[in-house]
Amino acid sequence: RKEVEQDPGPFNVPEGATVAFNCTYSNSASQSFFWYRQDCRKEPKLLMSVYSSGNEDGRFTAQLNRASQYISLLIRDSKLSDSATYLCVVSGNTPLVFGKGTRLSVIA
């Protein structure tokens, strides 16, 4: 089993839709979790950290389920500008491990 797995997508959703991504991880000792956003041909940028109790930042909500070893990202009221690749990041046996990303396209 890979350390961090994500559905590669693409997820094609209309503007205003709600979309959710899941990410599973294999290391039960992982303590730190993040979601990054990467635009085409750009560097990844931190979207939000993921806390045990779940956390929200505007239209974005992140959840952690330690028992099932997954984290999720929910985007409400999708905007065209949300189109990007979303990377799940988990602390592992080596420093932070990145998933391959889930591609989101928001369509007008």
Place this chain on the structure above:
Amino acid sequence: NAGVTQTPKFQVLKTGQSMTLQCAQDMNHEYMSWYRQDPGMGLRLIHYSVGAGITDQGEVPNGYNVSRSTTEDFPLRLLSAAPSQTSVYFCASSPSARSSPLHFGNGTRLTVT
């Protein structure tokens, strides 16, 4: 507020040539790392450093060397470039290796012919 600075932004090499990708950060971060990103492969860790004088190998270290003589700088050396090293390279830093999010440089796009 520079953050993480990578140079050059673009580079074309011939097979067998050597070069150094530069990475500098001005945030006094102890942890620095190099990733390569290829289509369909995601970000793969090449080498990392948890502090000056300390380096370690990541997932794909072959063909690359690093050193960390100062907190600020973490250069990546390609000893003898191969077409398989054509990729986008990102340098990243953070206050700690596992508990803090990474700050990325803008990337270096390398083509080896």
